[in-house]
Amino acid sequence: MYHDVLIPTDGSDGTRRSIVHGLTIAERFDATVHALSVVPEGPLGTLESEEATPAAHRAVDHVAATAKRSGLEAVTAVDHGVPHEEILSYADEHGIDMIVMGTQGRTGLDRVLVGSVTERVVRMADVPIVTVRLTDDRRIETSEEAEAIARESLEESVTDSGDEAKTRDSYRxxxxxxxEFGTSSGPIQVQVDAVSGETRRSNVDE
Known part of the structure; x- marks a missing residue:
């Protein structure tokens, strides 16, 4: 019934549940997951910063990696423009059967804009839309808390071998x-779920 499911994402906490819902639907119908992030431009957008495009790529890569862990095929795209127009255009061009998106984005102005984008997509799309509200409460609020949990998860494999893990980067x-930690055997990345506290470790290609 559904062959291609689109999950727009800006990488904000509010997209966590929409990603979960979108992947659940895709898994049920063995559908391809499309992760799209739009760097806003135009009258409804925020001013682009140097970090905006890399953040957009990280956002879609997160969805793709999560999808692949569930055995799903994933396609990623980063576009620039007016968000709701780019989402609708992508849906038309790629034969999307369903769009799953959150109703809340980042804080401040962007949070209002994301709600506005979702409203416009719901009104204008020709395919079914599933909207998901942010209801999860974050337990891990700061990078220091996340680093402590991540470092603890490395104790058996890194600390016991006498290798000192040095923090290289952290973001949500x-x-x-x-x-991300630097070790003598190469960089290691630990993912820490800010809601559940669960961790997942992987090597990083340089």
């Missing part, structure tokens, strides 16, 4: 903290 995407 869709309520998941990504903490």
């Amino acid at each position: 995407i869709s309520a998941t903290w990504y903490v």
